[in-house]
Amino acid sequence: MTCESLNQFPDSVNFRRPASKVMRLERLGSAHPMRLSFLRILLRRVEQENWQFKRAVFDLDSNGVGHAIYSVTGPERTYSLVCFSHDLPADKRSDRVIATAWDATFTLFDGVPDRHDIERLEKNVPHQEAGRVSSRELTLSRANRSVRLFNDVVETLSQGNQPDLNALAKTGYLMRTTAVYGSGKFGAADWRTISDRPEMMCPFQAEMLSVWLIRSFTIDLVNHLAEAKGGNSSVKLGEAARNLLGVGNSTGLGMAPYLVKHPVLFNNLVMVREEALARVRSLKTASENQIEDFSKALGAAVENAHLWQSEHPVQVKKLTELRQGLADLSSYVNETMDWGTAHPWDALWQWGEANLQIEAQEALLSLLLEPHGSIIDDLACCMADSQTVFNQINGGMLIGQMIDLINDSYSWALDYSYKEQDECARFWYVSEDKLEPRLGERHSEPGHEQELPLDIGRQVSQLSGQLAGWNKDTPIAEFLLMHPQFRNIVRRLQKTINKPFAEIQDNLISADLMPIDMLRCKLAFFGANRFDPRSDRWVRISLFQGLPYPDELCEVCD
Amino acid sequence: MNAMLHNTTTLDLSMSELSALVLRATKGAGFSWGEADEAADACVWLAQMGAECVGPLLDVLLDKTSCAPDINVAVWEGASVICPLRSGIILRDFVNLPKGLAGGNLVIKQVQNWYFLLPFISNSAVSLGQNIVMKAGADTFNLFADGSIDELPEIPSAHAANIEITTTTKNEVHPPKVKLHRAKITLEQYEAISNLAMQMTVPTSNISEAGAGSSGSDND
Numbered sequence: 145m146t147c148e149s150l151n152q153f154p155d156s157v158n159f160r161r162p163a164s165k166v167m168r169l170e171r172l173g174s175a176h177p178m179r180l181s182f183l184r185i186l187l188r189r190v191e192q193e194n195w196q197f198k199r200a201v202f203d204l205d206s207n208g209v210g211h212a213i214y215s216v217t218g219p220e221r222t223y224s225l226v227c228f229s230h231d232l233p234a235d236k237r238s239d240r241v242i243a244t245a246w247d248a249t250f251t252l253f254d255g256v257p258d259r260h261d262i263e264r265l266e267k268n269v270p271h272q273e274a275g276r277v278s279s280r281e282l283t284l285s286r287a288n289r290s291v292r293l294f295n296d297v298v299e300t301l302s303q304g305n306q307p308d309l310n311a312l313a314k315t316g317y318l319m320r321t322t323a324v325y326g327s328g329k330f331g332a333a334d335w336r337t338i339s340d341r342p343e344m345m346c347p348f349q350a351e352m353l354s355v356w357l358i359r360s361f362t363i364d365l366v367n368h369l370a371e372a373k374g375g376n377s378s379v380k381l382g383e384a385a386r387n388l389l390g391v392g393n394s395t396g397l398g399m400a401p402y403l404v405k406h407p408v409l410f411n412n413l414v415m416v417r418e419e420a421l422a423r424v425r426s427l428k429t430a431s432e433n434q435i436e437d438f439s440k441a442l443g444a445a446v447e448n449a450h451l452w453q454s455e456h457p458v459q460v461k462k463l464t465e466l467r468q469g470l471a472d473l474s475s476y477v478n479e480t481m482d483w484g485t486a487h488p489w490d491a492l493w494q495w496g497e498a499n500l501q502i503e504a505q506e507a508l509l510s511l512l513l514e515p516h517g518s519i520i521d522d523l524a525c526c527m528a529d530s531q532t533v534f535n536q537i538n539g540g541m542l543i544g545q546m547i548d549l550i551n552d553s554y555s556w557a558l559d560y561s562y563k564e565q566d567e568c569a570r571f572w573y574v575s576e577d578k579l580e581p582r583l584g585e586r587h588s589e590p591g592h593e594q595e596l597p598l599d600i601g602r603q604v605s606q607l608s609g610q611l612a613g614w615n616k617d618t619p620i621a622e623f624l625l626m627h628p629q630f631r632n633i634v635r636r637l638q639k640t641i642n643k644p645f646a647e648i649q650d651n652l653i654s655a656d657l658m659p660i661d662m663l664r665c666k667l668a669f670f671g672a673n674r675f676d677p678r679s680d681r682w683v684r685i686s687l688f689q690g691l692p693y694p695d696e697l698c699e700v701c702d
Numbered sequence: 703m704n705a706m707l708h709n710t711t712t713l714d715l716s717m718s719e720l721s722a723l724v725l726r727a728t729k730g731a732g733f734s735w736g737e738a739d740e741a742a743d744a745c746v747w748l749a750q751m752g753a754e755c756v757g758p759l760l761d762v763l764l765d766k767t768s769c770a771p772d773i774n775v776a777v778w779e780g781a782s783v784i785c786p787l788r789s790g791i792i793l794r795d796f797v798n799l800p801k802g803l804a805g806g807n808l809v810i811k812q813v814q815n816w817y818f819l820l821p822f823i824s825n826s827a828v829s830l831g832q833n834i835v836m837k838a839g840a841d842t843f844n845l846f847a848d849g850s851i852d853e854l855p856e857i858p859s860a861h862a863a864n865i866e867i868t869t870t871t872k873n874e875v876h877p878p879k880v881k882l883h884r885a886k887i888t889l890e891q892y893e894a895i896s897n898l899a900m901q902m903t904v905p906t907s908n909i910s911e912a913g914a915g916s917s918g919s920d921n922d
Contacts, residue, residue, distance in 0.1 A: 276713075278714065279714075279716070279883065279884060327718055328716030328717060328718030328719055329716075329718070329719070330719075331714065331715070331716060331719070332716060333716065333883075334716045334717050334718050334883060335718075336717070336883075337883045535743075536794055536825060536829065537794070537795055539794070539795030539796055539797070539798070539799060539802075540798045540799055573903070573904040574726070574902060574903045574904065575903060575904065575905075575906040576900065576903040576904060576905045576906065577905075577906055579903065582904070582906055584904065584907060585907075589907045590904070590905075590907075591904030591905070591907075594729075594902045594903065594904050597735045619796075619799055621792075621795035621796050621799060621802075624795055625770075625773070625792065625795075628734050628736060628737060628788075628791075629734045629736070630736070631734060631735070631736020631737060631739070631740075631791075632734065632735040632736035632739065633736075634736070635736060635739065
């Protein structure tokens with residue numbers, strides 16, 4: 145299926161932002177969740193298809209040790225989150241990938257597991273990377289408690305009281321996942337084997353479903369522990385408190401290279417978002433309902449920015465910009481905006497580009513999409529990368545065509561002097577201990593001989609230099625025969641033809657690279673909010689906060 | 703090694719696991735990243751066809767005697783036996799060029815571990831839109847323009863053989879191309895390929911270790 149047939153907004157082409165603006169890392173690192181984020185796509189489907197929800201098993205002792213199973217059933221299939229809950233000593237609790245034990249571990253099972261499945265999973269899932277799952281499992285994940293808040297909530301509920309809502313809002317979750325593996329990791333099913341299912345066609349739907357069901361488990365767990373402690377005196381977590389809680393997530397460098405390693409998928413994600421923005425901007429008028437929905441979304445964004453906390457200097461600055469920007473936006477919308485003007489949404493967008501910092505501009509993008517589901521939600525089906533095995537190099541492409549391709553689409557890569565110390569200060573590598581991506585200091589640490597090919601700009605620059613000495617009518621196959629080390633970048637350049645949003649248009653090995661920008665970009669596409677960096681390469685976020693729970697959105701079955 | 707693997711003799715890998723492992727192992731064995739990509743694709747193709755994949759790959763990666771062919775002559779050959787990965791890559795790169803299959807049938811002399819050529823020849827058939835007959839010594843394979851292939855035999859010995867590649871006409875419909883979605887490999891193969899993969903890793907430095915995680919406690 146191509147997206148072209150879906151496009152009822154041919155004018156939108158006139159309102160698209162150029163890749164040279166969109167794909168700068170500073171802007172990508174200011175991305176906000178939006179209605180085309182993966183978790184919102186999942187929830188819309190669940191609601192539209194009237195999925196059923198069932199807490200099939202909840203077998204935990206008074207310490208919270210045991211297992212639980214949560215199932216959801218759509219039109220054709222059932223998926224079950226199998227949860228193993230543990231009693232983890234504080235000294236074992238770490239969010240890092242080097243951890244070997246967690247407060248809870250999970251897998252998303254394809255169907256309804258029987259006793260034999262549970263026995264098999266019980267031997268493997270709690271061990272995470274040190275275990276194996278099978279093609280019946282779609283994800284593997286784990287979570288740690290936000291100890292102080294978790295214990296306070298249990299204690300308060302056990303005494304028959306509701307917890308302090310301000311404290312809940314400040315942290316935003318009771319448990320945070322430290323990894324959610326999918327797509328064939330550790331033996332799980334490959335995404336390609338389930339990508340023909342409508343509910344799994346969009347990216348990361350199995351992962352989002354897992355986290356959504358984990359959210360239910362975290363609530364049930366505190367209620368269970370409170371009851372075990374307080375007996376009849378205890379109460380369950382109230383609705384107001386539940387709504388303030390999402391699922392936290394701790395994410396490190398491991399996620400950063402993903403966007404570079406999947407250029408076609410990355411292009412599709414950004415293209416869909418940008419097309420959505422362009423469609424909204426191309427609208428000639430704004431209806432009262434749309435304006436009202438936009439104002440509601442703006443109000444919620446102002447409140448969220450107020451509650452969003454971080455101590456990291458980078459994020460503190462961004463939060464300041466965001467709060468000021470949203471305040472300015474609110475004033476403009478309430479006092480100055482003329483909704484009767486032609487192309488009012490575009491007028492608002494242009495005001496934002498002229499008057500807001502990047503952080504607030506990207507927030508405005510998300511806000512503009514919010515009231516326009518009827519004209520943009522269909523774009524979600526264009527996000528997946530349907531590429532199959534053997535994306536072969538076109539050896540017949542002439543060197544002159546390759547040079548043109550570089551000049552047309554990768555000229556940004558030629559703007560850096562990669563021989564300067566600061567422009568090649570870093571190198572990406574795979575760590576020996578956990579086989580995870582890491583970032584090294586080229587001029588002071590060993591290992592750059594094993595560098596991962598994530599230095600896209602530098603590779604393009606080197607290729608460009610080498611090609612300059614060749615006859616433009618020579619096929620690239622002849623060049624590669626002499627220089628096989630350029631196969632990787634030649635393949636990439638060919639793969640990204642007509643994919644303007646495939647590349648982060650910055651030097652990914654420079655001294656001033658901020659890896660958290662890459663993390664935030666991807667996490668915003670997940671639908672994450674409350675970005676709270678803990679270092680320049682480690683961030684905590686919240687998922688599903690303020691969104692419906694499975695027992696609110698689905699028909700609940702006994 | 704994964705602690706849970708001690709009690710098993712074979713491993714059931716997802717295709718993405720196989721691809722990632724082969725990519726790293728091929729790079730670890732000294733090939734370029736681009737060549738490693740091709741090796742990963744080739745292994746996934748073999749596994750999808752229900753064929754042995756990691757065994758032939760290990761033969762290729764551990765063979766230090768083979769080389770790329772000289773293709774500026776009528777019969778492709780080299781100073782020593784020919785590497786199937788490098789010759790397969792060249793075969794595909796030139797598939798639509800006069801030096802390649804578009805220019806006529808080909809003979810490649812003394813290809814070591816020639817079984818590993820099959821994915822590249824199959825892909826060439828798809829690219830050309832023509833069926834291909836491949837003869838390797840006494841063995842003959844039909845590789846079709848729709849990406850399907852005759853039943854593959856047990857993996858032959860790693861001996862070198864002259865390869866004759868002949869294009870024929872496109873013909874009838876064949877069985878589904880992808881037969882399997884999982885790759886079964888022995889624990890011995892897993893250990894061998896993992897050892898190669900480890901050669902492209904780097905010990906984490908203290909600086910990186912300190913910066914990779916949160917600087918604060920996770921018991922908050």
